[in-house]
Amino acid sequence: MTHELSRGVMLISIDTEMAWGAVHHGSPNRYHWPEERDVLRSLLDILDEYDVPATWATVGHLFLEGCENVEGDVHPEIARPDYxxxxxxxxxxxxxxxxxxxxxxxxxxxxxxxxxxRTRHEVASHGFSHLIVGDPGCSAEVFDSELAAARAAAEPYDVELRSFVYPRNSIGHQDVLRRHGYIAYRGVRPDLFGSIHGRLRPLARVGDLLIPTPRSVVRPVLEGDLWNFPATVMYGADLHQGRARLWQWQHRRRLRHAARHGGLFHVWFHPHNLQPDPANALRGLESLCRLAAELRSEGRLETLTFGGLADLLGHHESEHAT
Structure with a gap:
């Protein structure tokens, strides 16, 4: 069931994975890890300046102070996928x-x-080791062991993992998420123009990039007792291709559109997406955060984490579900 919002909501979800994001998908050495840490800290400064919280979807292994190989056995508590x-x-x-x-x-x-x-961020789960959950080779039992390991890694920090971001946005086994007490996850952007047939469909999509319409408002979806917060846009994909100004113009417009129509503006990225041109990328994010703070001060927008939005909707879901 889609859910109406009384005002717009901005969500930021950040896939924090370091080398785990590249394992089995490319060389872990192709990223510049020290620079990623610098970018991340600069991003935290911006979020503090405008009091905009983010949902940091963090790979569980990153919580560890270290781990050991005991006679060739590495993390035996985690069942292996069969990819x-x-x-x-x-x-x-x-x-x-x-x-x-x-x-x-x-x-x-x-x-x-x-x-x-200072800003009250949410540390969410991105799995323990970035398993591709929606792949048939990842069984429910494998995912169950992955979630258990992630929770154990977070416990020393007094972090309660309530929200989940699927690695590679490969969605599956939502029933396992529910069993582990999760209340929300990041979904994929719905095809809001799928009912338009023929040549009009691509024209409608292009037109909506320039002048967003009420048809393209993205809203939360309640799936049983689990909230699906669909993504709106990935930040940073085109910044190194000379399209930064166009991107910022489009998505400032999209943010205002969400505030006007009571929708989600859900932007997501990895810290390494900002690395090709970090100064420009951070300026763009600061521009979005500044606009979000202005809209928030006008009472037209809320800036929330996954858990914060799920808690808010939990009080009103029976009133507005459609």
């Missing part, structure tokens, strides 16, 4: 070392910094 495209063990690249020796695979310093900032 036809994967010949080696899922944890083959895990360095099994103290965090101080390999900061690509561990980031307890970043977790602590997020939690200690």
């Amino acid at each position: 036809p495209w994967l010949a080696q063990d899922w944890f083959e690249d895990d360095p099994c070392a103290p965090a101080t020796e390999d900061s690509r695979w561990y980031a307890p310093d970043l977790v602590r910094e997020i939690l200690e900032r």
Whole structure:
């Protein structure tokens, strides 16, 4: 069931995964990890300046101060996926070392910094090791063990994992999420123009990029007792291609559109998406946060985390579900 909102809501979800995002999907060495930490801290400064909270979808392994390989056994508490495209063990690249020796695979310093900032962010789960959940090779039992390991890794920080972001946006096994007490996840952007047939469909989509229509308002979806907060846009994909001004214009317009029609503006990205041109990317995000703060002060928008929005909707779902 889609859910009406009394005013617009801005969500920011940040896939915080370091080298785990590249394992089995490319070389973990192709990213510049020290620069990613710098970008992340600059981003935290911007969010503090405008009091805009984010949902930091964090790979559980990053919480660890280190891990060990005991007689060839790496994280035996986690069942292995059976992906036809994967010949080696899922944890083959895990360095099994103290965090101080390999900061690509561990980031307890970043977790602590997020939690200690003035702005009340939410630390959410991105799995323990970035498993591709929607792939048939990831069974419910494998996902169950992955969620249990992520929760155990978060416990020393007194972090209650309530929200989930699927790695690679590969969605599956929502029933397992429910069993582990999750209340919300990031869904994919719905096809709001799917009912338009023929040549008019691409024209409608292009036109909506320039002048958003009420038809393209994105709203939360209640799936049983689990909230699906669909993404609106990925930030940073085109910034290094000379399209930054167009992107910022389009999505400032989209943010105002959400405020006008009581919709979601849900922007997501990885910190490394900002690295090709960090100064420009951070300026764009600051522009969005500034506009969000202005709309919030006018009473037209709320800036929330997944958990904050789920808590808010939990009080009103029976009144507005359609």
